[in-house]
Amino acid sequence: MSTSAQEIDNLISQKYKEGFVTELEVDTFPPGLDEEVIAKLSAIKGEPEFMLDYRLKAFRHWQTMTEPNWAQLNITPIDYQSISYYSAPKKDSDKPQSLDEIDPELLETYKKLGIPLDEQERLAGVAVDAVFDSVSVATTFKGKLKDAGVIFCPISEALQEHPELVKQYLGTVVPSGDNFFAALNAAVFTDGSFVYIPKGVRCPMELSTYFRINAANTGQFERTLIIADEDSHVSYLEGCTAPMRDENQLHAAVVELVVMDNAEIKYSTVQNWYPGDENGVGGIYNFVTKRAECRGANSKVSWTQVETGSAITWKYPSCVLLGDNSIGEFYSVALTNNLQQADTGTKMIHVGKNTRSTIIAKGISAGRSQNTYRGLVKVGKAAIGARNYTQCDSLLVGDKCGAHTFPYVEVKQPSAQVEHEATTSKISEDQLFFCQQRGLSAEDAVSMIVNGFCKSVFKELPMEFAVEAQALLGISLEGSVG
Amino acid sequence: MLSIENLHVNVGDKPILKGLNLQIKAGEVHAIMGPNGAGKSTLSHVLSGKSGYTVTAGNVTYQGENLLDLEPDERARKGVFLAFQYPVEIPGVSNIYLMKAALNAIRKHKGLPEVDAMDFLTLVKDKVKLLEMDEKFLYRSVNEGFSGGEKKRNEILQAAILEPSLCILDETDSGLDIDALKVVAAGVNSLRAEDRSFLMITHYQRLLDYIKPDIVHVLADGKIVKSGGPELALELEAKGYRWVEEQVA
Ligand SMILES: Nc1ncnc2c1ncn2[C@@H]1O[C@H](COP(=O)(O)OP(=O)(O)OP(=O)(O)O)[C@@H](O)[C@H]1O
Ligand SMILES: [Mg+2]
Numbered sequence: 111m112s113t114s115a116q117e118i119d120n121l122i123s124q125k126y127k128e129g130f131v132t133e134l135e136v137d138t139f140p141p142g143l144d145e146e147v148i149a150k151l152s153a154i155k156g157e158p159e160f161m162l163d164y165r166l167k168a169f170r171h172w173q174t175m176t177e178p179n180w181a182q183l184n185i186t187p188i189d190y191q192s193i194s195y196y197s198a199p200k201k202d203s204d205k206p207q208s209l210d211e212i213d214p215e216l217l218e219t220y221k222k223l224g225i226p227l228d229e230q231e232r233l234a235g236v237a238v239d240a241v242f243d244s245v246s247v248a249t250t251f252k253g254k255l256k257d258a259g260v261i262f263c264p265i266s267e268a269l270q271e272h273p274e275l276v277k278q279y280l281g282t283v284v285p286s287g288d289n290f291f292a293a294l295n296a297a298v299f300t301d302g303s304f305v306y307i308p309k310g311v312r313c314p315m316e317l318s319t320y321f322r323i324n325a326a327n328t329g330q331f332e333r334t335l336i337i338a339d340e341d342s343h344v345s346y347l348e349g350c351t352a353p354m355r356d357e358n359q360l361h362a363a364v365v366e367l368v369v370m371d372n373a374e375i376k377y378s379t380v381q382n383w384y385p386g387d388e389n390g391v392g393g394i395y396n397f398v399t400k401r402a403e404c405r406g407a408n409s410k411v412s413w414t415q416v417e418t419g420s421a422i423t424w425k426y427p428s429c430v431l432l433g434d435n436s437i438g439e440f441y442s443v444a445l446t447n448n449l450q451q452a453d454t455g456t457k458m459i460h461v462g463k464n465t466r467s468t469i470i471a472k473g474i475s476a477g478r479s480q481n482t483y484r485g486l487v488k489v490g491k492a493a494i495g496a497r498n499y500t501q502c503d504s505l506l507v508g509d510k511c512g513a514h515t516f517p518y519v520e521v522k523q524p525s526a527q528v529e530h531e532a533t534t535s536k537i538s539e540d541q542l543f544f545c546q547q548r549g550l551s552a553e554d555a556v557s558m559i560v561n562g563f564c565k566s567v568f569k570e571l572p573m574e575f576a577v578e579a580q581a582l583l584g585i586s587l588e589g590s591v592g
Numbered sequence: 593m594l595s596i597e598n599l600h601v602n603v604g605d606k607p608i609l610k611g612l613n614l615q616i617k618a619g620e621v622h623a624i625m626g627p628n629g630a631g632k633s634t635l636s637h638v639l640s641g642k643s644g645y646t647v648t649a650g651n652v653t654y655q656g657e658n659l660l661d662l663e664p665d666e667r668a669r670k671g672v673f674l675a676f677q678y679p680v681e682i683p684g685v686s687n688i689y690l691m692k693a694a695l696n697a698i699r700k701h702k703g704l705p706e707v708d709a710m711d712f713l714t715l716v717k718d719k720v721k722l723l724e725m726d727e728k729f730l731y732r733s734v735n736e737g738f739s740g741g742e743k744k745r746n747e748i749l750q751a752a753i754l755e756p757s758l759c760i761l762d763e764t765d766s767g768l769d770i771d772a773l774k775v776v777a778a779g780v781n782s783l784r785a786e787d788r789s790f791l792m793i794t795h796y797q798r799l800l801d802y803i804k805p806d807i808v809h810v811l812a813d814g815k816i817v818k819s820g821g822p823e824l825a826l827e828l829e830a831k832g833y834r835w836v837e838e839q840v841a
Contacts, residue, residue, distance in 0.1 A: 540680045543642050547676075548694035548750065549668040549701070558693060562684025562733065 138197040143190055145169065148297055151196050155266055155300075158273045168286035168296030175290045178424075184451065184480075185395070185422060188360055193330075195298045222585055251315065258314050260344075261306040265333050268304035275306055279337055283366035283403045283430075291362040292399040295331045299364070302333035307342040307373070316572055318347035332363040338373035340406060345376040347575060361420075363398045371406030371433065378571055380579055382419035388477075388589065390449030393421025400427035404436035404465075412439040413456065414570045416579045418586040421450060426484065428457035431465035431493075438467040441567040443579070445560070445586050446479030446511070455485035455516075460493040460526070469500040472564050474583075475511035476590035482514040489526040496526040504534040505563050507556060507590050557584035593618045593789045594639075594659075594758055599650035601631075601638050601814075608634045610814035611650070616758070621790040623800055625825065626811035627833045632793045633677055635811070636762045639791075640674040641667050654758065668694075669701035671757030675747035675764050677793075682734040687746065688716060690734050691753050698754060719752040722782060724775045740767035748779045759783065760791045765799040777802030797829040810836050 152162040220230045255262055268276050286296035307313055367375050386393025402411040413427040429438025440456035458467035475481040487498045504513035515532055537559050545555035561580050568576045594616040601609035608631045616622050626632055638645050641664030652659040696706045723745055735743050744764050751759055780803050808824040809816045818836050
């Protein structure tokens, strides 16, 4: 860093050291984004200095960047200066006091998903007493992980307690200048998860954000970093199946996975943010950068995602297969209804020898929605013996929606084998009638056929997740058949 | 059970059924025979509520209710079952899953609780045995990759599990080999009951050797042109439809 930049940094951090006490009384920053805001944010969170440097560097880079070109997306421009970049966690007195204060439509959906009452309260953000089952569950859970040497905590906590680990890995998979939203996230992220699995450890349980109580309120710029050291294994579940309403329109998360020799990370997501109403009013813009680096030989990453929420989803969980014999997998179900738009897929970058990747993407479009698969398979010169298999299937429900497939392939190694299969089908009237003739309502029939279509992806999900994902598809398809 | 009066049905502008009358009492087995394109499948589709057909005149009463007012799934839940001439494939949906969902939909309609998983398995395995099917078919996707005969057998399996009141069989015998025909016929016969009626569409008298109908009808040019006892089928077999058409003309 040049001296002048160093001076500026010092100045900023000093200035806000003074302002610290008074600033703390402010629960929410006024809208707007500049270096002062970032310094203030970092100060409030009591971050180590390298973090502030990191954020400012990202911010400066971000300012030189332009938003990606929305190929298939129709989007109203986002005013980044009208967003508030910090909001203190809600005090219990500000939260709804009981489920009576929650939107009945939302509660109806929770009910249909069979979510127990206490869980409904948690999802809806109701202030609950500490005497609560999940608290004791969380405690036992923490003990077990600690015994295994696993670190699983909010990333803000990791910055306090394991700064050297965070510093070593943060931004090494998704550099802060990677893309417009990744840069913005690097500059202003407020929280997220941190996981470290030490060498030779098989994480004794599936890690889910459910257990990290504050997960629901990590806000619009979430940051997740997972490191699986040599010979380790972890399965991580993200999100929840019930729709989460959020006043934030923009979500720009970054997820980085680092996988060392013989290690494996299985990352499962069910994304069901508020999709907006049937006229396309409201709803979340979900712009996510997810990437895994298989650094070690024989390492493996498996992304499984079920995307049913958000007004706009823009997301390409990727695998960089550096280690020889490393494996990347992507299993995806993306469902759009009403006026939702999804542009999702994956990138498989083959660098090491004998690297293998599998892509199974299922897109379902209903209503007037648009659903795009966009994927890249890239095989570098050194990736001798690399193999990819891609299968993209689109299912149309009704005739006002659209499905699009953009599979890009770049192969620089002649021994590579790249296979691609794609299908587009419609739920036929005959199928629908057949199911109805057996007694199922049209809606149940569509939901059953769609679930059948997604089966090869659902079987990759952990059991409870798979069951909920099925119920979720049914609910997300409501109103899609006349 | 079922009463069809002067039924006229069009597909687009084209009249297919042209004043069809048919009465089926509880417990009876009726067979319908007739040349290709006469409107037999059309009748089965209209009774089960498939879209794409316009009823231009006539009435259909089922268990005292106007059948044509009901949605296809309501009809099914009230006991109307159609074994399809061409059963459709549903990739990814297992056969057993479909049958369980269907049975539960019907039970719900009757105010019964969902079937217990173990009870259901026992029931299904029992019926699978009855139809001499391999249990593997339960876990395969509905009709996907099934042979023609296997699909037909699978339709009767569903009937056996759902226990409908009115069972319409559209050419269930077509595509069955001789042994399969006997098995399927035995399956159908085991379903015969005082409160259950059958409408069997077939081209072949052979089926009627195994499933004795009470009444045989000839459907030609959108109408029932002749009805009689089981001997009518034998006569048809010997003389062909021309003979009936000439008689009627
Ligand atoms: N969707 C349609 N569009 C045009 N014509 C149709 C349609 N559906 C049925 N038809 C016509 O209606 C007539 C009766 O057909 P249907 O399938 O009911 O005959 P069928 O008696 O079952 O014959 P088969 O013995 O060959 O099964 C046929 O001429 C057929 O071509
Ligand atoms: Mg026919």
